[in-house]
Amino acid sequence: MMHAASSTAVKLDQIKVACKDCNLFQLCLPVGIDARELEELDNIIKRRRPVKRGEHLFQVGDTFQAIYAVRSGSIKTYAPTEDGHEQVTGFHLPGELLGLDAINLQHHPCAAKALETTSVCEIPFDRLEELSARLPGLQHQLLRIMSKEILHDQSLLMLLAKKSAEERLAALLLSLSSRYQQRGFSPTDFYLSMSRNDIGNYLGLAVETVSRLFTRFQDEGLLNVQRKHVCITDLPRLRAVAHTPNGRTDTDNI
Amino acid sequence: MMHAASSTAVKLDQIKVACKDCNLFQLCLPVGIDARELEELDNIIKRRRPVKRGEHLFQVGDTFQAIYAVRSGSIKTYAPTEDGHEQVTGFHLPGELLGLDAINLQHHPCAAKALETTSVCEIPFDRLEELSARLPGLQHQLLRIMSKEILHDQSLLMLLAKKSAEERLAALLLSLSSRYQQRGFSPTDFYLSMSRNDIGNYLGLAVETVSRLFTRFQDEGLLNVQRKHVCITDLPRLRAVAHTPNGRTDTDNI
DNA sequence: CGCAATATTGACCACTCTCAATGAGGGTGG
DNA sequence: CCACCCTCATTGAGAGTGGTCAATATTGCG
Numbered sequence: 001m002m003h004a005a006s007s008t009a010v011k012l013d014q015i016k017v018a019c020k021d022c023n024l025f026q027l028c029l030p031v032g033i034d035a036r037e038l039e040e041l042d043n044i045i046k047r048r049r050p051v052k053r054g055e056h057l058f059q060v061g062d063t064f065q066a067i068y069a070v071r072s073g074s075i076k077t078y079a080p081t082e083d084g085h086e087q088v089t090g091f092h093l094p095g096e097l098l099g100l101d102a103i104n105l106q107h108h109p110c111a112a113k114a115l116e117t118t119s120v121c122e123i124p125f126d127r128l129e130e131l132s133a134r135l136p137g138l139q140h141q142l143l144r145i146m147s148k149e150i151l152h153d154q155s156l157l158m159l160l161a162k163k164s165a166e167e168r169l170a171a172l173l174l175s176l177s178s179r180y181q182q183r184g185f186s187p188t189d190f191y192l193s194m195s196r197n198d199i200g201n202y203l204g205l206a207v208e209t210v211s212r213l214f215t216r217f218q219d220e221g222l223l224n225v226q227r228k229h230v231c232i233t234d235l236p237r238l239r240a241v242a243h244t245p246n247g248r249t250d251t252d253n254i
Numbered sequence: 255m256m257h258a259a260s261s262t263a264v265k266l267d268q269i270k271v272a273c274k275d276c277n278l279f280q281l282c283l284p285v286g287i288d289a290r291e292l293e294e295l296d297n298i299i300k301r302r303r304p305v306k307r308g309e310h311l312f313q314v315g316d317t318f319q320a321i322y323a324v325r326s327g328s329i330k331t332y333a334p335t336e337d338g339h340e341q342v343t344g345f346h347l348p349g350e351l352l353g354l355d356a357i358n359l360q361h362h363p364c365a366a367k368a369l370e371t372t373s374v375c376e377i378p379f380d381r382l383e384e385l386s387a388r389l390p391g392l393q394h395q396l397l398r399i400m401s402k403e404i405l406h407d408q409s410l411l412m413l414l415a416k417k418s419a420e421e422r423l424a425a426l427l428l429s430l431s432s433r434y435q436q437r438g439f440s441p442t443d444f445y446l447s448m449s450r451n452d453i454g455n456y457l458g459l460a461v462e463t464v465s466r467l468f469t470r471f472q473d474e475g476l477l478n479v480q481r482k483h484v485c486i487t488d489l490p491r492l493r494a495v496a497h498t499p500n501g502r503t504d505t506d507n508i
Numbered sequence: 509c510g511c512a513a514t515a516t517t518g519a520c521c522a523c524t525c526t527c528a529a530t531g532a533g534g535g536t537g538g
Numbered sequence: 539c540c541a542c543c544c545t546c547a548t549t550g551a552g553a554g555t556g557g558t559c560a561a562t563a564t565t566g567c568g
Contacts, residue, residue: 079408082498087412101408103401109408129397133390140383146400147357153407154333154355154363158341160414161458165556196515204415206557211516227515227565243336419524450547460525465548481533481547 037135044127050119051075057098057112057120064102066122070094073118074193078201079110088202091115091194093179099125100149115193160204163243168203169213170242173223177232188232217241291389298381304373305329311352311366311374318356320376324348327372328447332455333364342456345369345448347433353379354403369447414458417497422457423467424496427477431486442486471495 046066050073051057057068060080068075075092089110092098102108103125132139159168181187192199200210214225222238224231232238300320304327305311311322314334322329329346343364346352356362357379386393413422435441446453454464468479476492478485486492 079412081412081416085416087415089408089411100401101404104398104405109405129390129394133387133393136383136387139387139393142397143383143400144358146397146404147354150355150400150403150407151358151363153404153411154343157343157407157410157414158333158335160411161456162335162339162341195513201415207515208517208558209556212556215516449545461547462526462549463524466524469548 037137040131040135041138044124044131046122046124048120048122050117051114053114053116053118055114057114058108060108060111062108064099064106064108064125066124067097067099067102067128068112069097069121069123071119071121074115075112075118075120076115076194076198077110077112086201088194088198091176091198091202093176094183096179097145097149100146115198165203165205165209165213166216167242168205169199169210169217170238171244172199172203173230173232174235174238174242174244177235188235190230192228192230291392294385294389295392298378298385300376300378302374302376304371305368307368307370309368311368312362314362314365316362318353318360318362318379320378321351321353321356321382322366323351323375323377325373325375328369329366329372329374330369330448330452331364331366340455342448342452345430345452345456347430348437350433351399351403354400369452419457419459419463420467420470421496422459423453423464423471424492425498426453426457427484427486428489428492428496428498431489442489444484446482446484 057075070092072094074094075098076088077090077092077098078086078088080086089101090098092112098112099108101110128142132142159171163171176190176192177187180190194202196207196210196214199205200207203210217223217238218225220237222232222234222241224233311329324346326348328348329352330342331344331346331352332340332342334340343355344352346366352366353362355364382392382396386396413425417425430444430446431441434444448456450461450464450468453459454461457464471477471492472479474491476486476488476495478487
């Protein structure tokens with residue numbers, strides 16, 4: 001009995017760790033999902049072999065089968081525009097989900113490419129849907145997550161519609177900072193896995209503008225930047241530049 | 255019996271009509287929801303007294319209780335920005351839902367104001383969630399709708415990040431055109447219920463720019479515009495200006 | 509080591525914003 | 539019914555942010 005109990009405890013713990021590792025806590029933690037339910041959720045999650053830099057997790061038009069959670073590394077999603085160019089729609093760091101935009105049409109409207117060696121969890125969507133029909137808590141979380149995604153996009157809209165180049169880049173840096181911090185990494189010292197091109201594309205700016213802004217920020221003593229390595233030296237002043245009131249803000253969603 | 259059958263038929267028909275009227279077909283039609291389920295859905299929908307021009311359906315920060323479907327009229331949603339201004343996040347025409355961005359935080363991140371006398375259906379969200387846990391078809395539709403919303407926002411992102419003022423306004427007009435057409439109204443002849451200010455705000459442009467573009471489009475023979483009344487006279491060429499390949503496009507989502 | 513891709517920096521210019529004035533509706537009250 | 543006002547829309551002139559083009563520097567990779 002003792003043994004059994006212990007074994008169960010270990011098992012549950014492993015599940016929690018795996019789940020956390022997959023960063024699916026956002027799927028299960030916030031509202032009550034009990035141990036059995038957590039295990040059911042864990043059962044449908046597949047681990048995939050790591051995706052190498054430049055490889056695609058999925059391509060535009062691929063039929064939709066699963067959503068993905070980044071475990072480590074980073075992914076960029078981008079969509080082709082009518083005029084043949086592409087628009088970067090997001091950078092996905094550990095703990096973040098991607099693929100939710102494919103549910104409606106059952107195929108991926110954007111492609112997902114690894115910015116570095118990246119490991120992800122794959123969550124078959126039909127099984128998730130099935131499961132969430134049985135677990136109200138899970139259904140609720142799923143809806144919350146999708147709502148959060150909508151909110152995120154809306155805050156990006158604001159950024160693009162109203163903010164200057166300076167404010168946009170500052171906001172992106174603050175967003176990365178806060179997202180890294182949430183995952184236990186340094187909020188002031190991190191590597192940009194994406195190119196200047198990706199950043200410019202994402203923020204609706206020319207590469208040259210992004211480059212100039214990085215040097216300007218550095219000249220103004222806000223940060224040190226050396227190629228892909230960024231070290232924010234004056235977070236409060238960077239927040240001022242972004243015009244986001246200090247403390248936790250919408251930038252969490254950028 | 256005859257009587258009973260007839261009565262049932264009428265009842266179902268009424269439900270369908272009401273449902274269509276509420277434009278909740280998107281919630282139930284596309285995938286199989288049977289008559290009984292349709293009735294259950296219909297039962298939780300509330301009709302509200304019409305909202306007059308300038309009145310709010312909800313305010314920023316209001317606790318989230320329901321999502322809304324526009325039956326007739328039009329609604330604009332807008333969010334306050336940090337610097338005290340506001341950002342218009344969407345125009346909602348008959349048949350379109352609003353409030354999905356409030357699910358995550360349980361309060362409305364944006365306000366909804368009627369642009370004209372507008373009637374809406376109110377769908378209490380807790381009851382919808384409850385119902386969709388029992389009806390897999392409904393759950394699926396709900397997720398699809400939210401995914402569609404995400405897709406919509408992403409196409410807007412592209413608009414704001416990459417397109418010129420000209421392309422933006424053309425895209426908005428085409429979007430309105432196609433949405434009116436879907437509802438059985440003329441795709442070339444309609445009233446703009448929103449002000450130039452709202453349009454500019456939404457598209458990330460100054461009012462003056464919007465105004466100048468309207469006159470330019472008119473001078474170029476693309477449309478006639480007189481205050482709020484727009485008559486598109488050269489749809490193909492307007493599409494060319496928007497740089498959206500002809501036929502049905504993403505603009506449905508703008 | 510050399511090529512290719514990515515970043516940085518500079519000069520110039522265009523698009524769009526800002527500021528300012530005028531014009532057009534729409535409602536209210538005299 | 540008209541005068542008035544207030545909001546909204548239009549139009550013009552000037553300025554500035556950010557884009558484009560081009561050259562150079564740096565890094566990574568075969």
